[in-house]
Amino acid sequence: MSVHVGEAASALPFPEAAKKLVANSQLRRNVRHATNVIRTKRGRVIAEMDDWEQLRDSGKAIKDHTLAHLDEYLLQFEAACTKAGGQVHWARDADEANRIIVDLVKRYGSDEVIKVKTMTSDETRLNVALEAAGITPFETDLADLIVQLGEDKPSHIVVPALHRNRMEIRELFMKKMGLDSLGYQPEDIAAAARNYLRERFLRVKVGISGANYLIAETGSVVVVESEGNGRMCLTLPDVLISIVGVEKVIPRFEDLEVFLQLLPRSATGERMNPYNSIWTGVTPGDGPQAFHIVLLDNGRTKVLADPESRETLDCIRCGACLNACPVYRQTGGHAYGSVYAGPIGAILTPQLQSMEHSQTLPYASSLCGACYEVCPVKINIPEILIHLRTKVVDSGHAPLAERLAMKGAAFAMSKASRLSLAHAFARLGQWPFNDDGKLDNLPGLLAGWTEFRDLDAIPSQSFREWWSKR
Amino acid sequence: MVISLFITCYNDALFPQTGQAVVTVLERLGHTVEFRAAQTCCGQMHYNTGYRHDSYTLLRQFLDVFADAEVIVCPSSSCVAMMRDHYPKMAEQLNDPALQAQVAAILPRIFEFSELLTDKLGLTDVGAFYPHTVTLHASCHGLRSLHLGSKPADLLKQVKGLTLIELPDADQCCGFGGTFAVKNPDVSAAMLSDKLQCILGTNAEACAGADNSCLMHIGGALSRQRTGVRTVHLAEILASTEKSS
Numbered sequence: 001m002s003v004h005v006g007e008a009a010s011a012l013p014f015p016e017a018a019k020k021l022v023a024n025s026q027l028r029r030n031v032r033h034a035t036n037v038i039r040t041k042r043g044r045v046i047a048e049m050d051d052w053e054q055l056r057d058s059g060k061a062i063k064d065h066t067l068a069h070l071d072e073y074l075l076q077f078e079a080a081c082t083k084a085g086g087q088v089h090w091a092r093d094a095d096e097a098n099r100i101i102v103d104l105v106k107r108y109g110s111d112e113v114i115k116v117k118t119m120t121s122d123e124t125r126l127n128v129a130l131e132a133a134g135i136t137p138f139e140t141d142l143a144d145l146i147v148q149l150g151e152d153k154p155s156h157i158v159v160p161a162l163h164r165n166r167m168e169i170r171e172l173f174m175k176k177m178g179l180d181s182l183g184y185q186p187e188d189i190a191a192a193a194r195n196y197l198r199e200r201f202l203r204v205k206v207g208i209s210g211a212n213y214l215i216a217e218t219g220s221v222v223v224v225e226s227e228g229n230g231r232m233c234l235t236l237p238d239v240l241i242s243i244v245g246v247e248k249v250i251p252r253f254e255d256l257e258v259f260l261q262l263l264p265r266s267a268t269g270e271r272m273n274p275y276n277s278i279w280t281g282v283t284p285g286d287g288p289q290a291f292h293i294v295l296l297d298n299g300r301t302k303v304l305a306d307p308e309s310r311e312t313l314d315c316i317r318c319g320a321c322l323n324a325c326p327v328y329r330q331t332g333g334h335a336y337g338s339v340y341a342g343p344i345g346a347i348l349t350p351q352l353q354s355m356e357h358s359q360t361l362p363y364a365s366s367l368c369g370a371c372y373e374v375c376p377v378k379i380n381i382p383e384i385l386i387h388l389r390t391k392v393v394d395s396g397h398a399p400l401a402e403r404l405a406m407k408g409a410a411f412a413m414s415k416a417s418r419l420s421l422a423h424a425f426a427r428l429g430q431w432p433f434n435d436d437g438k439l440d441n442l443p444g445l446l447a448g449w450t451e452f453r454d455l456d457a458i459p460s461q462s463f464r465e466w467w468s469k470r
Numbered sequence: 471m472v473i474s475l476f477i478t479c480y481n482d483a484l485f486p487q488t489g490q491a492v493v494t495v496l497e498r499l500g501h502t503v504e505f506r507a508a509q510t511c512c513g514q515m516h517y518n519t520g521y522r523h524d525s526y527t528l529l530r531q532f533l534d535v536f537a538d539a540e541v542i543v544c545p546s547s548s549c550v551a552m553m554r555d556h557y558p559k560m561a562e563q564l565n566d567p568a569l570q571a572q573v574a575a576i577l578p579r580i581f582e583f584s585e586l587l588t589d590k591l592g593l594t595d596v597g598a599f600y601p602h603t604v605t606l607h608a609s610c611h612g613l614r615s616l617h618l619g620s621k622p623a624d625l626l627k628q629v630k631g632l633t634l635i636e637l638p639d640a641d642q643c644c645g646f647g648g649t650f651a652v653k654n655p656d657v658s659a660a661m662l663s664d665k666l667q668c669i670l671g672t673n674a675e676a677c678a679g680a681d682n683s684c685l686m687h688i689g690g691a692l693s694r695q696r697t698g699v700r701t702v703h704l705a706e707i708l709a710s711t712e713k714s715s
Contacts, residue, residue: 014654015653015654015655015656015657018654018656018657019656022656022657022659022660028660326642326643326645326661327654327657327661330657330660330661330664331657331660335657360653362520363649363650363653363654364654364657365647365650366610366643366645366646366647366648366650366658366661367518367610367647367648367650368610368614368643368647369610369611369614369615370610370614370641370643372614373614383559386517386518386520388520389518389519389520390520390521390522391520392520393519393520393521393522394520394522398520402519402649406515406516406519406521406524407524409515409516409524410516410521410524410527410528412510413479413510413511413513413528413531414510414527414528414531415510416507416508416509416510419479419482419510419511423482423483426483438693440694445652446652448651448652448653448655448658449651449652449655449690451655451659452655452658452659452662452690452691452694453659453662453687453690453691453693453694454690454691454693454694455686455690456484456686456689456690456693458483458484459483459484459486459487461486462482462483462486463477463481463482463483463485463486463489463490464477464482464505464507465486466486466489466490467489467505467507468507
C-alpha cells in the first residue's frame, strides 16, 4: 500500500513556500477579504444559536462514537447501500481508488466525466489518472472550475478559489472560455460559468462526486452545496460514482439533524445549505440508473490507530479553522502543499502520508488556539500539532542545530545553579552583537528573529541575582 | 498571605524588572513574597516544540520546588496555560498516578498575576499611578486558555492617570508562538506587521500585556521600526505609583 495525498510528498517545506506567498500582496488581500467575510457571517449565525455548544458536543460525541465502531458502521452502510441498488467498492489507497474509477468509466463507455464536491479525488489525484486513461474530467463546482481552468491548485477546503478575486476570475474566464467581452458584475461572471457548464451537464453520461456524509442505517449518501451545480451533477448523468473517505460515515439518519446545523453555519455562515442532496442506491426512472461508491482508506485507518490524534478524523471539512487561523490568513492554502490546507491540513496531511514528508506542517502554527475555538466538532488541533511535533523530534527529523539548542536548554534548566551559569555565559556571548543595548543581528537559529525584530541585550542582573542581593 | 513567585525562565534572565514589579505590588498590598531559588522553567518551550521527554524533567522539578507552596503567582499567561493545559496530560502520559495527584493538587494554587489580584485577592485598584496612554495586547493563551477576559483591563482602568485605548482585532495572534517565530520567521513577521498596524493605530505610547514573550516580539519590531512606542508588562504599570514615577 502506498499512501499519497495530492502532491504533498514533493511540496516545498512550509516556511519556504510561505516566504514566497507572504510577498504576494494581491493574494494576501484576497485571502484576508474572503476569510473576513466568512468569519463575520459565521459569527453572526452562531451568535443566534442558544444551543451551539451542545450541538458541538453532540457532533463530537457522534463522530467519536462512530470512529470507535467504524468497522461495524461501514459494513452496515455497505449492506444497506447494496440492498438499495448501489455497488460498494473498497480502496486501500489512492492508486487503487483511481484504478477502480477509471475502469468503471471505461466500462460505461465514456471518455469524459463531470465532477463535483470531491476533495477526496484531489487527494488521490484522480484527474491525472483519468487524463492518462484518455478521459476528460470537467469540474462543475464553480470554484473548482476556476481552479481547473487556471491550472491552479485549491487553496481552501470549502472555497477552493478563495485566493482569486473577481477581476482575476473574469480575465481567466474570458481567456479560457474564448469570450470577447464579459461584464464585471458577479452575475455576469456566474452567467458565463452557467453557459459553459450547462452544455456539459446535459451531455456527459458519467458523474463523479464526493460526499459529506454516509448514513449507515439507510445506506444513503449526502452532499450539501450552495450552487445547485452539485444537484445537476448528482441527478443528470446515467452513472454516478462517489469517492468517499471511510471516516465520513454516521450511524443514523437522525444524526443529520446535528451536522446539517453545524456544517453550514461553520463553513459559509449560512443557516442551511441551499442544496441538500440525499440519495439511496438507485431509484428506477429517477436519476442515475447506476450508482457506485468507492470507500477510501488512504491512511485513515492508520490515523484511527493513534489514540492521541484519532479525533482528526472527526473533521467535517467546514473550513472554519482555516478562516480563523492567523497563519492561513497570511499565506492562503498553497503554502501547505496539500489539498488540505490550514490547521486541519497541518494535522491531517502528515498523518495520512508517511512522516518523512510534511515535517514542517506541524510547526506551521503559533498554537494560538483559534482553530480549536471555532471547530464545530471540537478537535483539539493545537494538542495534535504538539503530538505530531513530538513524532518529528522522536523520529530524529528535527534540525540538528535545534536539537542541540533544546538539549542545551534542557541541561541548563535542569538545575538552578546551571541556569545561573547559562545566564553568565549568555551575557558574555552576546557582546559581539550588542549594539547600544540592542541585539539586531544574531546568527544561527536566532537569525530569523533579528531579521525582523531587535532583541534587548540581556540585563546585567537576572531576577534571581537581584533577589539574592535584596 | 505568603505568595510564592514563579518568575519563569525567560523573565528571570531577560525581564527581571517584571519580577521586581510583582514583588513591589504584592508587598505594597501587605503580602509576603517568597522566591524559591531552585526553580527554573515550566517546560513550555520543550513541550510545544516536540521535546516532550525534556519537559517531563521540568514538570517533576516544578512540582518538587513548589509542592508545599500555599499560593503561586506567575507573571506569564502562557506559562500558566502550559501548566494548566498540559501538566495533567503529561502526568497521564507518564502513567504515574502519584504525579497525577500532585499535579491535581497544585494546579488550583497557581495563579497568573492578573488572576491573583482580581480572583484571589478580589482587587482591581492596587493604588497605581501611570500617567500614560496605553493599549492592551490580550495574548492568545491569556484569552483562549486562561480566559482572562477583562481582568487585565479591569486592573488598568483603575490606574490613576492612565488612559486605556482598546486594541482593534485583539483576538488575533501577534505571531510570536515560541519557536514558531524562529522556525517560520516570514509568516511570524507578517502577523506581527498586522499587530503593529493595530497598535500604532491606537496612538498609544505603550502596549501593555500579561506575557513578556509576546511583548518581546512586538517590542522588538516597534524598536526595529523606530516607532517610539514601547511595550510594558502589566505588573510594571501596577507597580508604578505617584512617588515612584
